[in-house]
Amino acid sequence: MSPLFPVHVDDVAPEGTECVRLRLVARPGDDTLPAFEPGAHVDVMTPSGLIRQYSLCGSADDPSAYLLCIKREADSRGGSQSLCTQVRPGMELQVSVPRNAFSLPAARRYVLVGGGIGVTPLLSMMMRLQRDNADWQLHFYARDPERAPFRDMLDASPYREHVRFSQSPRNGGYPAVLDTPDPDTAIMLCGPDGFMNAVFAHAVAAGWETGQIHTEYFRPTDSTHALSDRPFEVVLARSGQTVHVPAGQSIASALLAAGVDVALSCEQGMCGACVVPLLAGEGDHRDMVLTEEEQGGSIALCCSRSRSPSLTLDM
Template structure:
């Protein structure tokens, strides 16, 4: 998973993509080249009100001087989207972190994309990439109302490969019929609200798809059970040799920072990937919403903002 140095960007354009969805165009003030990115990547944007939010890049990855993101107004949000919609204007500066990619597009002969609402954003560059390499693909795109669904005009040119399902017109997405039976040449990518992700996971499992054929991205943290252990454990910071005790009341990230580590973080909910840390020894208790099952089994990295330890001791590359 990649990262780039923190940078300053200026808003070069702001427009409406649908009801409640604003598009931002971002560039460096001096026009210099931006860090490269791949389909599925997101950036961390620190706004003028001090809030940091993660937005999927949904523009042209071959445009080296401009990023595009789409921001949904969250009625019950923490203030970031309201600031973007009501106060952020062309000419304003924001702080950039990333790009990072926790939703990378793997090579495949065929793709099935499923989007719910603003979850369309990371899938747009994937569709473009699939077109470039000549892969087969289809998109099932749902939303509450047609007027609230962004990028419909852009998608119209793909004809029957795209099925648009506004809930007020056609009900819930027909997942079973759209996904069909398991195929070894196909990867399913899904992004959207938690109920949609759960429904897709259940549909794929019921149809007999192999688990690694489904890739999902969450905007909110998945529900997890209690930690594997409720006793304190030791975290050793390998770069300094410092050890710190992590009690049930604090996170590994907080304990590491108290011991002098300078790990960057953003969401602190296990969804953005900013604080990814290499595990050198011990077995992490993964509690994030990012890693796939095979990555969890490898046990060589963790997100210390939410994840903990299965063993008495963890050694981290900090």
């Protein structure tokens, strides 16, 4: 887990009908908050004691505050629910320095596609793109668009001419811009895994290159893999140590058991905290962070396995 530091809860307010917005600032007497870039997220120690990751949805050009939006989840194990029901202005929370596994690439045009609470990392991107006078559009899919989070802001100038609301890709249609592939356009996609899979498949079928479609999952996708695969060895190139990874155990767990320090956060392959360089061997990648190109030289330790008898890591 990344080191945490205290912040002051400056404001708590409803956002739409299902979410709560938190504004976090530096404690009185502390320095300003660490800077971040659009698409970044932080770990938050929730009142329940669970660590959860939340996107920073405010302007990356405003170093005075972190803005979070938390959805009230019916199936919450206590993390998000405790933030929504127990946090009050004046309280302190512990958060991590922002990390970014979903940054804006260089492109001539940007198509932002968000489903539900998955719109949050796209908001900071939208603000940056608007500041830079970039060519961008946001397609926001929500169960009830009239009561969607941040509706008032998105309906106001200067954003409204760039934003389209729909209920679902099937009901409102996929963004028309996806019907015509453009090598100079980047697609930024975030939302529930079923929504993302549908939009991704539609774009690829239309002829878009997979490298143009940048994704961030809020929850791990369903996987047919199980950790009961065959055992393998991990070689740590810097120390020369070899660690046996048995069936049913993650690389991270085996390394920790062997006394090797591993940076962990979400432990579900969604945040990128545990990604390390892969020097040799073929990884069996099960994360939601690395692109196909990046998988050739990196691996997420918390969830991935090996297709070869051994992996050599730059550790």
